[in-house]
Amino acid sequence: MGIGGIGLSAFARILKARGFTVSGCDSAASELTRQLVQEGIEVSVGHGASHLTGVDVLIASEAVERDHPEIAAARAAGTEVRPRMALLSELLLSGPSVGVVGTHGKTTTTSMIAVAMYGAGLDPAAFVGGIIPQFGSNARAGQGPFVAEIDESDQAFQSLRCQTAVFLNADDDHIGTPGKSQAVYWETVEEQHAAFGRFVGQAQQVLYCHDWPGLPEFLGAGQVALGYGVQEGADYRATELRPDPEGTSFTVTFRGEVLGQARVAMPGLHNVQNALAALATTHLYGGEFVHAAAALAEFGGPRRRWERVGSLDGAIIIDDYAHNAAKVAAVVGAARQTGRRVRIVFQPHRYLRTQQSWPRLADSLMPADEVILLDIASAGEDVIVGIDSTLIAHRMYEQGHRGIHYLPAQGQALAYLRGSVQPGDVIVTVGAGDVWKIGRELAGVPF
Known part of the structure; x- marks a missing residue:
C-alpha cells in the first residue's frame, strides 16, 4: 500500500527483481506508478480488500492508518501485515550491507555510493529516496553490497542492523508533537539522537563524517570506526580542494597515503564530503579507486538534489x-x-x-x-x-x-x-x- 511513494516503489522494484510476485495500490496514479506498470508490477488506483486475493504479505507505508479497512481486511484474512522497516531489516541482514544515516545528505550520498561501487566493478543493490539518473530508478537489484538510505523520521530505524553504517551528521530535523499530524516526528532532539546512537552502535563498523562535531560520541565502546572529511585527523581525507563553477576537484588520502584524484560535478563543500564518503565506502569494500572516482566525476546528482x-x-x-x-x-x-x-x-x-x-x-x-x-x-x-x-x-x-x-x-x-x-x-x-x-x-x- 502506498506503492507510488518513493520508498515503497523502491521496495517493489527490488522484490520483483529477486523473484517475488509484487502488486500494489495507491490513492492516485502518477508518473511513478505508470513506470511500475511498464516494469510488470500490477498497480491499482484506490484501496480495497479485493487487492488481497492471493497475497501472502501486505507491506504498508507509514502514511497509511493502522486501522485502514484494507489493513483490517488483511489481518482478518490472516495475511501478514509487515511494516516497511521490517522489510528493510531483512534486506540489510541478507548479506553485506551499508546503511546511510543522518539528517541531511542521505539521498545524495547513498546514490553516490551505489554509482561509485558500480563504476568500480562491484554489483551493488540500492534502495534510495530519489531517482538515480545512471540507473533510471530509485532502486538497483545487484548481488551486493546492499546500500540503503535510512529514514530517521521513522522511529523504527533504530532497530535496524547493517554491516557498515555511514553516519553523515546529526541535526535536529523531524522533531515534532506526537499525537498530532506530525506523529512520525520525534518528541525531542535528545530522543532522536539516542536513536542515532542505537543504530550506529549496532553496526559492525562505522564510517562517520570527521568534520561534523560530536559524531564520535555516538559510537559504541571499542567500535570499529573510520572518519572521513576535509579536516586534519580524518582517516579518509579530501585535500587540495580546487573548486570551480561546476564542481570541485580534490586529492583523496587514506591515513596519509594518496589514493588518487577525484572530482564531484556539483558545487559545495557538502558535496565534496558526500563524494568522499562514497569513495571511502567503495574502498572499504575493495572497489578500484580510479574507476570509482571516474564514475563519480560523471555523476550529476539524483533528481531534486542540485x-x-x-x-x-x-x-x-x-x-x-x-x-x-x-x-x-x-x-x-x-x-x-x-x-x-x-x-x-x-x-x-x-x-x-x-x-x-x-x-x-x-x-x-x-x-x-x-x-x-x-x-x-x-x-x-x-x-x-x-x-x-x-x-x-x-x-x-x-x-x-x-x-x-x-x-x-x-x-x-x-x-x-x-x-x-x-x-x-x-x-x-x-x-x-x-x-x-x-x-x-x-x-x-x-x-
Missing part, C-alpha cells in the same frame, strides 16, 4: 529538495560557488518545522543575492496561527538584506522571474513541496 533543470535567457536553473536550515545553507553555498548572481526561490516546508526553525532558515538564506519566498507547503499539517513566510522575510530585512520578495503564489514568482532574469543568474528553486514546478516552467520543461 538538479540542473535547464536555462532561460542565459540564466541556469537548478532545483533542490533542501528544506531544513543546514541543507538550505549548503545549497546557497553551492550556488555562490558558481560565481553567478544567486537567486533563491524558497518554499518553507511544514508549519511545525517553520515554527521551530524560521530564524535559522532566514540566516541560511542571507548569503543569497536575492530571495523569493513562497507560502509554506503544509504537507498535510494543520495551519499554526502566526507562522508564515513573512517571519523569515522580516528577520532577513532586519539583518540588512534588501533583496527579499514575499510572493506567496507561484504565478507571482514566475512572472517576476521572467521579467527580471539576467544571463549571469543562477536561479535555484528550494524546498520539499511543489516549488520545483517553477523551475520547470521557467525552463520550458514539461512535467
Whole structure:
C-alpha cells in the first residue's frame, strides 16, 4: 500500500527483481506508478480488500492508518501485515550491507555510493529516496553490497542492523508533537539522537563524517570506526580542494597515503564530503579507486538534489529538495560557488518545522543575492496561527538584506522571474513541496 511513494516503489522494484510476485495500490496514479506498470508490477488506483486475493504479505507505508479497512481486511484474512522497516531489516541482514544515516545528505550520498561501487566493478543493490539518473530508478537489484538510505523520521530505524553504517551528521530535523499530524516526528532532539546512537552502535563498523562535531560520541565502546572529511585527523581525507563553477576537484588520502584524484560535478563543500564518503565506502569494500572516482566525476546528482533543470535567457536553473536550515545553507553555498548572481526561490516546508526553525532558515538564506519566498507547503499539517513566510522575510530585512520578495503564489514568482532574469543568474528553486514546478516552467520543461 502506498506503492507510488518513493520508498515503497523502491521496495517493489527490488522484490520483483529477486523473484517475488509484487502488486500494489495507491490513492492516485502518477508518473511513478505508470513506470511500475511498464516494469510488470500490477498497480491499482484506490484501496480495497479485493487487492488481497492471493497475497501472502501486505507491506504498508507509514502514511497509511493502522486501522485502514484494507489493513483490517488483511489481518482478518490472516495475511501478514509487515511494516516497511521490517522489510528493510531483512534486506540489510541478507548479506553485506551499508546503511546511510543522518539528517541531511542521505539521498545524495547513498546514490553516490551505489554509482561509485558500480563504476568500480562491484554489483551493488540500492534502495534510495530519489531517482538515480545512471540507473533510471530509485532502486538497483545487484548481488551486493546492499546500500540503503535510512529514514530517521521513522522511529523504527533504530532497530535496524547493517554491516557498515555511514553516519553523515546529526541535526535536529523531524522533531515534532506526537499525537498530532506530525506523529512520525520525534518528541525531542535528545530522543532522536539516542536513536542515532542505537543504530550506529549496532553496526559492525562505522564510517562517520570527521568534520561534523560530536559524531564520535555516538559510537559504541571499542567500535570499529573510520572518519572521513576535509579536516586534519580524518582517516579518509579530501585535500587540495580546487573548486570551480561546476564542481570541485580534490586529492583523496587514506591515513596519509594518496589514493588518487577525484572530482564531484556539483558545487559545495557538502558535496565534496558526500563524494568522499562514497569513495571511502567503495574502498572499504575493495572497489578500484580510479574507476570509482571516474564514475563519480560523471555523476550529476539524483533528481531534486542540485538538479540542473535547464536555462532561460542565459540564466541556469537548478532545483533542490533542501528544506531544513543546514541543507538550505549548503545549497546557497553551492550556488555562490558558481560565481553567478544567486537567486533563491524558497518554499518553507511544514508549519511545525517553520515554527521551530524560521530564524535559522532566514540566516541560511542571507548569503543569497536575492530571495523569493513562497507560502509554506503544509504537507498535510494543520495551519499554526502566526507562522508564515513573512517571519523569515522580516528577520532577513532586519539583518540588512534588501533583496527579499514575499510572493506567496507561484504565478507571482514566475512572472517576476521572467521579467527580471539576467544571463549571469543562477536561479535555484528550494524546498520539499511543489516549488520545483517553477523551475520547470521557467525552463520550458514539461512535467
